[in-house]
Amino acid sequence: MNNSIYLDIGNSNTKWKFQNSYFKISTNRFDINKLPKSSKKWLSNVSTEFKFDGDSDIVLVKSQARYKSLKNAYKEPHLLGSDRWLAMIASYEMSYLNSFITIDIGSAVTIDVVDSSGNHQGGLICPGLKKIRQTFNFPVNYISNIQSLGVSTQEAWSIGTLCLIANFINFKVNQLKIEFPDALIFVSGGGFEKVKKFIQFTYEYHENLVLDGLEFYVDNMR
Secondary structure (H helix, E strand, O other): OOOEEEEEEOOOEEEEEEOOEEEEEEHHHOOHHHOOOOOEEEEEEOOOOOOOOOOOOEEEOOOOOEEOOEEOOOOOHHHOOHHHHHHHHHHHHHHOOOOEEEEEEOOEEEEEEEOOOOEEEEEEEEEOHHHHHOOOOOOOOOOOOOOOOOOOHHHHHHHHHHHHHHHHHHHHHHHHHHHOOOOEEEEEOOOHHHHHHHOOOOOEEOOOHHHHHHHHHHHOOO
16 A cells, blocks of 8 residues: 655645545644654645755655646746646646646635646736735625625625635636637635635536645656
8 A cells, every 4th residue: 555645735724645545734733743654755835834854754846847748837847836736737637638727726826727738828826815805804704696795894895805716717717718618627725615606617626636636746756
Protein backbone atom coordinates (compact mmCIF):
# COMPACT_ATOMS: atom_id res chain seq x y z
CA MET A 1 0.00 0.00 0.00
CA ASN A 2 1.17 3.52 -0.79
CA ASN A 3 2.63 4.92 2.44
CA SER A 4 3.13 8.49 1.23
CA ILE A 5 1.19 11.46 2.61
CA TYR A 6 0.03 14.15 0.19
CA LEU A 7 -0.47 17.60 1.75
CA ASP A 8 -2.28 20.69 0.48
CA ILE A 9 -1.60 23.58 2.88
CA GLY A 10 -3.79 26.57 2.12
CA ASN A 11 -4.34 29.90 3.80
CA SER A 12 -7.54 28.72 5.51
CA ASN A 13 -7.46 24.92 5.56
CA THR A 14 -4.96 22.11 5.30
CA LYS A 15 -5.95 18.86 3.60
CA TRP A 16 -4.05 15.64 3.29
CA LYS A 17 -4.47 12.25 1.69
CA PHE A 18 -3.14 9.08 3.28
CA GLN A 19 -3.86 5.52 2.18
CA ASN A 20 -6.76 6.66 -0.04
CA SER A 21 -8.50 8.64 2.72
CA TYR A 22 -8.87 12.44 2.86
CA PHE A 23 -8.55 14.66 5.95
CA LYS A 24 -8.99 18.37 6.64
CA ILE A 25 -8.21 20.82 9.46
CA SER A 26 -7.82 24.59 9.84
CA THR A 27 -4.27 25.57 8.89
CA ASN A 28 -3.80 27.44 12.17
CA ARG A 29 -4.49 24.19 14.03
CA PHE A 30 -2.41 21.93 11.80
CA ASP A 31 0.67 20.21 13.26
CA ILE A 32 2.72 18.28 10.72
CA ASN A 33 4.38 16.33 13.53
CA LYS A 34 1.05 14.71 14.42
CA LEU A 35 0.60 13.06 11.04
CA PRO A 36 0.92 9.26 10.86
CA LYS A 37 4.32 7.81 10.07
CA SER A 38 4.98 7.66 6.37
CA SER A 39 7.74 6.97 3.89
CA LYS A 40 7.48 10.47 2.41
CA LYS A 41 5.42 13.64 2.75
CA TRP A 42 4.72 15.49 -0.49
CA LEU A 43 3.80 19.07 0.26
CA SER A 44 2.07 21.89 -1.65
CA ASN A 45 2.18 25.03 0.51
CA VAL A 46 0.65 28.40 -0.36
CA SER A 47 0.13 29.52 3.25
CA THR A 48 2.18 32.46 4.49
CA GLU A 49 1.81 31.19 8.06
CA PHE A 50 2.97 27.59 7.78
CA LYS A 51 6.68 26.89 8.20
CA PHE A 52 8.52 23.59 8.23
CA ASP A 53 12.11 22.78 9.09
CA GLY A 54 13.10 20.89 5.94
CA ASP A 55 12.90 17.36 7.35
CA SER A 56 14.36 14.78 5.00
CA ASP A 57 11.00 13.01 4.57
CA ILE A 58 9.27 16.20 3.35
CA VAL A 59 9.36 17.18 -0.33
CA LEU A 60 8.11 20.69 -1.14
CA VAL A 61 6.52 20.63 -4.58
CA LYS A 62 6.88 23.65 -6.88
CA SER A 63 5.23 24.32 -10.21
CA GLN A 64 7.16 23.04 -13.21
CA ALA A 65 7.46 24.10 -16.84
CA ARG A 66 5.49 21.06 -17.96
CA TYR A 67 3.74 17.87 -16.93
CA LYS A 68 3.39 15.41 -19.79
CA SER A 69 1.88 17.61 -22.57
CA LEU A 70 0.58 20.20 -20.09
CA LYS A 71 2.71 23.35 -20.44
CA ASN A 72 2.89 26.13 -17.87
CA ALA A 73 2.29 29.62 -19.35
CA TYR A 74 4.48 31.41 -16.80
CA LYS A 75 7.91 32.50 -18.02
CA GLU A 76 9.19 31.60 -14.56
CA PRO A 77 7.15 28.43 -13.92
CA HIS A 78 7.94 28.16 -10.21
CA LEU A 79 6.15 31.48 -9.60
CA LEU A 80 2.79 29.90 -10.44
CA GLY A 81 1.13 28.82 -7.19
CA SER A 82 1.64 25.09 -6.68
CA ASP A 83 -2.05 24.68 -5.80
CA ARG A 84 -3.07 26.06 -9.19
CA TRP A 85 -0.55 23.89 -11.02
CA LEU A 86 -1.59 20.70 -9.21
CA ALA A 87 -5.29 21.43 -9.73
CA MET A 88 -4.53 21.81 -13.43
CA ILE A 89 -2.68 18.48 -13.42
CA ALA A 90 -5.71 16.74 -11.93
CA SER A 91 -7.99 18.46 -14.46
CA TYR A 92 -5.62 17.51 -17.28
CA GLU A 93 -5.73 13.84 -16.26
CA MET A 94 -9.55 13.92 -16.22
CA SER A 95 -10.03 15.97 -19.39
CA TYR A 96 -8.88 13.26 -21.84
CA LEU A 97 -7.05 15.84 -23.98
CA ASN A 98 -9.98 18.24 -24.15
CA SER A 99 -9.53 21.90 -23.35
CA PHE A 100 -10.49 22.70 -19.78
CA ILE A 101 -11.05 25.43 -17.22
CA THR A 102 -10.01 24.90 -13.61
CA ILE A 103 -11.71 27.01 -10.93
CA ASP A 104 -10.66 26.99 -7.28
CA ILE A 105 -12.99 28.88 -4.93
CA GLY A 106 -11.21 29.40 -1.63
CA SER A 107 -9.41 32.20 0.21
CA ALA A 108 -8.75 33.38 -3.32
CA VAL A 109 -10.74 32.53 -6.43
CA THR A 110 -8.51 31.33 -9.26
CA ILE A 111 -9.42 30.50 -12.85
CA ASP A 112 -6.96 28.79 -15.21
CA VAL A 113 -7.50 27.84 -18.84
CA VAL A 114 -5.77 25.09 -20.86
CA ASP A 115 -6.35 24.39 -24.55
CA SER A 116 -6.74 20.96 -26.12
CA SER A 117 -2.99 20.79 -26.88
CA GLY A 118 -2.15 21.21 -23.19
CA ASN A 119 -1.07 24.84 -23.45
CA HIS A 120 -1.88 26.80 -20.30
CA GLN A 121 -3.34 30.09 -21.51
CA GLY A 122 -2.92 31.85 -18.16
CA GLY A 123 -5.32 32.62 -15.36
CA LEU A 124 -7.02 35.06 -13.03
CA ILE A 125 -6.96 35.59 -9.26
CA CYS A 126 -9.32 37.59 -7.09
CA PRO A 127 -10.05 37.62 -3.36
CA GLY A 128 -12.47 34.99 -2.10
CA LEU A 129 -15.75 35.75 -0.38
CA LYS A 130 -14.31 35.57 3.15
CA LYS A 131 -11.48 37.97 2.28
CA ILE A 132 -13.83 40.44 0.64
CA ARG A 133 -16.17 40.41 3.62
CA GLN A 134 -13.27 41.13 5.96
CA THR A 135 -12.78 44.53 4.31
CA PHE A 136 -15.69 45.96 6.36
CA ASN A 137 -17.01 44.89 9.73
CA PHE A 138 -20.57 44.29 8.55
CA PRO A 139 -22.59 41.23 9.61
CA VAL A 140 -23.66 38.72 6.95
CA ASN A 141 -26.53 36.28 6.63
CA TYR A 142 -27.60 33.39 4.43
CA ILE A 143 -28.62 34.48 0.94
CA SER A 144 -30.98 32.47 -1.25
CA ASN A 145 -31.44 35.00 -4.07
CA ILE A 146 -28.70 37.30 -5.33
CA GLN A 147 -31.16 38.97 -7.70
CA SER A 148 -32.88 40.69 -4.78
CA LEU A 149 -32.00 43.97 -3.08
CA GLY A 150 -31.13 44.25 0.59
CA VAL A 151 -33.44 46.10 2.95
CA SER A 152 -30.85 46.25 5.73
CA THR A 153 -27.10 46.79 5.81
CA GLN A 154 -26.66 43.10 6.66
CA GLU A 155 -28.70 41.99 3.65
CA ALA A 156 -27.16 44.57 1.29
CA TRP A 157 -23.60 43.53 2.25
CA SER A 158 -24.40 39.81 2.10
CA ILE A 159 -26.01 40.04 -1.34
CA GLY A 160 -23.49 42.50 -2.76
CA THR A 161 -20.39 40.54 -1.79
CA LEU A 162 -21.85 37.24 -2.96
CA CYS A 163 -22.75 38.89 -6.27
CA LEU A 164 -19.13 39.92 -6.74
CA ILE A 165 -17.92 36.32 -6.56
CA ALA A 166 -20.77 34.58 -8.38
CA ASN A 167 -20.97 37.15 -11.19
CA PHE A 168 -17.18 37.21 -11.63
CA ILE A 169 -17.08 33.44 -12.07
CA ASN A 170 -20.12 33.29 -14.37
CA PHE A 171 -18.98 36.22 -16.50
CA LYS A 172 -15.46 34.88 -17.05
CA VAL A 173 -16.58 31.34 -17.79
CA ASN A 174 -19.19 32.52 -20.30
CA GLN A 175 -16.54 34.70 -21.93
CA LEU A 176 -14.00 31.87 -22.06
CA LYS A 177 -16.50 29.40 -23.48
CA ILE A 178 -16.77 31.58 -26.59
CA GLU A 179 -13.10 30.87 -27.36
CA PHE A 180 -13.08 27.35 -25.87
CA PRO A 181 -16.64 26.05 -26.48
CA ASP A 182 -15.74 22.42 -25.76
CA ALA A 183 -13.81 23.13 -22.56
CA LEU A 184 -14.61 20.92 -19.59
CA ILE A 185 -14.94 22.82 -16.33
CA PHE A 186 -13.55 21.51 -13.04
CA VAL A 187 -14.42 23.27 -9.79
CA SER A 188 -12.84 22.85 -6.36
CA GLY A 189 -12.32 24.78 -3.14
CA GLY A 190 -13.87 25.29 0.27
CA GLY A 191 -15.86 28.33 -0.86
CA PHE A 192 -17.83 26.32 -3.41
CA GLU A 193 -20.78 25.69 -1.08
CA LYS A 194 -21.47 29.43 -0.78
CA VAL A 195 -21.79 29.96 -4.54
CA LYS A 196 -22.82 26.62 -6.05
CA LYS A 197 -26.53 27.45 -6.39
CA PHE A 198 -25.62 30.58 -8.40
CA ILE A 199 -23.31 28.90 -10.92
CA GLN A 200 -24.77 29.10 -14.42
CA PHE A 201 -22.74 26.55 -16.36
CA THR A 202 -22.10 22.80 -16.44
CA TYR A 203 -19.16 21.66 -14.33
CA GLU A 204 -17.63 18.80 -12.36
CA TYR A 205 -16.95 19.41 -8.68
CA HIS A 206 -13.94 17.71 -7.07
CA GLU A 207 -13.38 18.54 -3.43
CA ASN A 208 -9.72 17.50 -3.39
CA LEU A 209 -8.47 18.54 -6.81
CA VAL A 210 -5.07 19.76 -5.53
CA LEU A 211 -4.39 16.56 -3.58
CA ASP A 212 -5.37 14.38 -6.52
CA GLY A 213 -3.12 16.44 -8.78
CA LEU A 214 -0.29 16.08 -6.29
CA GLU A 215 -0.66 12.31 -6.34
CA PHE A 216 -0.70 12.26 -10.15
CA TYR A 217 2.42 14.44 -10.15
CA VAL A 218 4.30 12.16 -7.74
CA ASP A 219 3.23 8.96 -9.50
CA ASN A 220 4.57 10.27 -12.80
CA MET A 221 7.92 11.26 -11.29
CA ARG A 222 8.74 7.66 -10.43
